[in-house]
Amino acid sequence: MSQIKIDEVICVGGSILIVFYTPGQCWQFRMISRTGGIFGEQKIYYTSSAALQTGLNLLKDEC
Numbered sequence: 289m290s291q292i293k294i295d296e297v298i299c300v301g302g303s304i305l306i307v308f309y310t311p312g313q314c315w316q317f318r319m320i321s322r323t324g325g326i327f328g329e330q331k332i333y334y335t336s337s338a339a340l341q342t343g344l345n346l347l348k349d350e351c
Contacts, residue, residue, distance in 0.1 A: 290310070291310070291311055292308055292309065292310050293308060293309040293310075294306060294307070294308045295307045295308060295309060295315075295336045295340075296336070296340055298344075298347075300347055301322070301347075302322035303319055303320060303321050303322055303347055304319065304320040305317060305318075305319050305340075305343045305344065305347050306318050306319075306320070307336055307339045307340045307343060309336065313332055314332045314333060314334055315332070315333040315334065315335060315336050315338065315339040316328065316329075316330075316331070316332070316333065316339055317333075317339045317340065317342065317343035319343060319346060319347055327346070328343075329342075
């Protein structure tokens with residue numbers, strides 16, 4: 289069974305940002321756009337705040 293921990297779920301302008309942790313990939317984020325597309329990078333972040341900040345910057349560029 290996968291041990292994924294969701295740390296943040298934020299909705300801005302109809303898009304959703306999710307910050308999560310997995311044991312093999314550390315902290316990551318994904319963004320679900322208003323149109324249903326899923327975006328994110330395969331980068332590893334060592335803190336939830338680093339993943340959150342990167343995701344928020346991407347979300348800000350999207351809006």
